[in-house]
Amino acid sequence: MAYLLGIDIGTSGTKTALFDELGNTVASATQEYPLYQPQIGWAEQEPEDWWNAAVETIKQVLSKSSVDPSDIKGIGLTGQMHGMVLLDKEGKVLRPAIIWCDQRTQEECDQITEIIGKDRLIEITANPALTGFTASKVMWVKNHQPEIFEKINKILLPKDYIRYRLTGEFATEVSDASGMQFLDVPRRTWSREIVDKLGIDYEWLPAVYESPEVSGKVSQQAAQLTGLLPGTPVVGGGGDQAAGAVGNGIVKPGVISSTIGTSGVVFAYMDQVKIDPKGRVHTFCHAVPNTWHVMGVTQGAGLSLQWMRNNFGGMERELAKFMGIDPYVLMDAEAEKAVPGCQGLIYLPYLMGERTPHLDPYAKGVFFGLSAKHGRSEMIRAVMEGVAYSLRDCLEIIKEMGVQVSEVRASGGGGKSKLWRQIQADVFNSPITTINSTEGPAFGAALLAGVGTGVYGSVPEACEAAIKRVGVQQPIESNVRVYDKYYEVYKGLYYALKDSYLKVAQIERELSGQA
Numbered sequence: 001m002a003y004l005l006g007i008d009i010g011t012s013g014t015k016t017a018l019f020d021e022l023g024n025t026v027a028s029a030t031q032e033y034p035l036y037q038p039q040i041g042w043a044e045q046e047p048e049d050w051w052n053a054a055v056e057t058i059k060q061v062l063s064k065s066s067v068d069p070s071d072i073k074g075i076g077l078t079g080q081m082h083g084m085v086l087l088d089k090e091g092k093v094l095r096p097a098i099i100w101c102d103q104r105t106q107e108e109c110d111q112i113t114e115i116i117g118k119d120r121l122i123e124i125t126a127n128p129a130l131t132g133f134t135a136s137k138v139m140w141v142k143n144h145q146p147e148i149f150e151k152i153n154k155i156l157l158p159k160d161y162i163r164y165r166l167t168g169e170f171a172t173e174v175s176d177a178s179g180m181q182f183l184d185v186p187r188r189t190w191s192r193e194i195v196d197k198l199g200i201d202y203e204w205l206p207a208v209y210e211s212p213e214v215s216g217k218v219s220q221q222a223a224q225l226t227g228l229l230p231g232t233p234v235v236g237g238g239g240d241q242a243a244g245a246v247g248n249g250i251v252k253p254g255v256i257s258s259t260i261g262t263s264g265v266v267f268a269y270m271d272q273v274k275i276d277p278k279g280r281v282h283t284f285c286h287a288v289p290n291t292w293h294v295m296g297v298t299q300g301a302g303l304s305l306q307w308m309r310n311n312f313g314g315m316e317r318e319l320a321k322f323m324g325i326d327p328y329v330l331m332d333a334e335a336e337k338a339v340p341g342c343q344g345l346i347y348l349p350y351l352m353g354e355r356t357p358h359l360d361p362y363a364k365g366v367f368f369g370l371s372a373k374h375g376r377s378e379m380i381r382a383v384m385e386g387v388a389y390s391l392r393d394c395l396e397i398i399k400e401m402g403v404q405v406s407e408v409r410a411s412g413g414g415g416k417s418k419l420w421r422q423i424q425a426d427v428f429n430s431p432i433t434t435i436n437s438t439e440g441p442a443f444g445a446a447l448l449a450g451v452g453t454g455v456y457g458s459v460p461e462a463c464e465a466a467i468k469r470v471g472v473q474q475p476i477e478s479n480v481r482v483y484d485k486y487y488e489v490y491k492g493l494y495y496a497l498k499d500s501y502l503k504v505a506q507i508e509r510e511l512s513g514q515a
């Protein structure tokens with residue numbers, strides 16, 4: 001039996017999982033790490049935390065599974081997209097990574113649009129300049145930390161930093177590279193035009209592969225630290241959304257996924273490049289060679305429930321510790337006590353600004369319609385419903401682009417919740433299916449490793465062999481009617497508050513002396 005390892009450098013933690021070639025999870029391990037927010041709207045992590053978590057979880061998986069490391073045929077890497085890791089000539093990290101949900105770079109986005117030209121930027125990178133993407137983060141360092149900028153020797157994405165530590169190679173692959181905004185997305189290669197015009201040295205970019213291609217081998221040093229066999233092949237892998245899509249079988253037209261991780265993503269496969277003219281959803285290369293995908297991204301999906309848990313879930317946290325279970329399970333049970341629609345309590349999940357559909361880094365979270373009769377149950381459920389409304393925004397744009405939708409698969413940490421899946425079925429008015437694996441990106445990365453090392457013939461063949469549908473939740477008609485009504489109110493709230501968001505951002509800037 002061949003075994004495949006997937007390593008997912010997530011925002012909340014790193015998950016490593018070992019699978020057999022039939023798609024069964026043999027062992028998995030997770031290690032969390034902090035997210036630093038030095039200012040409102042800023043988000044940073046320490047690459048060393050990712051590496052320590054990767055080493056620790058690989059060791060745990062090897063020890064739990066008792067699989068001989070020589071039976072591990074390949075390793076696939078995946079992780080949070082867009083994060084900027086800067087290395088100097090010695091391969092040392094120059095500053096904490098500025099990650100995907102950081103919102104400090106609106107001025108740099110305007111600068112990029114000005115330098116390249118709006119239409120040309122979309123023609124090459126398939127997307128408008130966005131605060132989430134890597135290019136604006138690099139430009140921020142250029143503008144604000146020139147002493148660091150001048151020491152840059154390589155720019156890597158989170159999973160590609162782990163590749164460097166694991167294999168010594170500087171490499172990425174097309175799906176994650178698409179989110180840097182340095183890639184020519186239709187041609188699947190770096191754009192010299194973009195990097196030259198932005199004053200970025202072309203040599204700073206790593207080699208770019210197709211996702212299943214072998215990009216390097218586990219080094220002697222990494223093998224000693226982790227227990228892996230030196231020489232084990234490491235394939236390109238994918239950004240967490242593309243790899244997660246492979247792990248959910250989103251490799252053909254019609255089947256789409258709705259993922260609630262820290263962010264929330266609705267993801268659809270495309271066999272040609274299609275672009276939303278308003279730039280509200282992203283068009284990127286898929287991890288299936290020579291195909292693309294479109295995805296809508298809501299910034300604060302699972303993050304919203306995590307924020308609730310950390311700030312108001314003390315009771316659940318204590319009780320869960322005592323019972324030896326996950327506090328989210330208790331939060332689900334609390335939310336279940338509230339009725340659909342939460343009697344008019346509506347939550348806008350814009351804790352880290354918003355991408356789809358508003359592209360507004362200044363948007364903020366809101367509880368609207370709070371009254372004295374509302375309690376904790378309604379507040380927790382409203383968070384889950386607000387996230388589902390935001391995912392519906394993504395779904396509607398994807399449908400508007402003419403992308404075929406015949407099945408929606410739930411995924412991500414939030415997809416583990418039966419209640420949250422039902423809320424999605426009701427808000428989307430669509431059946432929600434689940435598959436045999438809940439490991440999403442790590443599973444997809446492992447399947448990509450299987451393709452690159454000859455265990456499977458192609459990515460669709462790998463999905464065929466390893467992925468099975470195991471459940472479906474149907475929309476409940478009476479709930480659909482309630483949610484349809486509240487969704488209309490939800491959509492209007494952002495526009496009612498847009499100017500106030502901007503005013504608050506200005507006040508905050510003045511108060512912090514940045515005006």
Ligand SMILES: Nc1ncnc2c1ncn2[C@@H]1O[C@H](COP(=O)(O)OP(=O)(O)O)[C@@H](O)[C@H]1O
Pocket residue numbers: 010011012013260261262263301302303304305306326328329332412413414415416417420
């Ligand atoms: N049992 C659960 N019920 C509801 N939500 C959950 C549950 N377990 C996890 N989550 C949600 O999933 C999120 C983490 O998802 P995950 O896919 O692990 O994130 P990431 O890949 O971004 O690190 C949490 O922030 C939480 O909101």
Ligand SMILES: O=C(CO)[C@@H](O)[C@H](O)COP(=O)(O)O
Pocket residue numbers: 010011012079080081082100101132179240241260261262263264265297
């Ligand atoms: O920014 C995006 C996709 O464009 C995010 O999806 C990140 O890739 C982080 O993912 P999670 O931590 O939520 O899995």
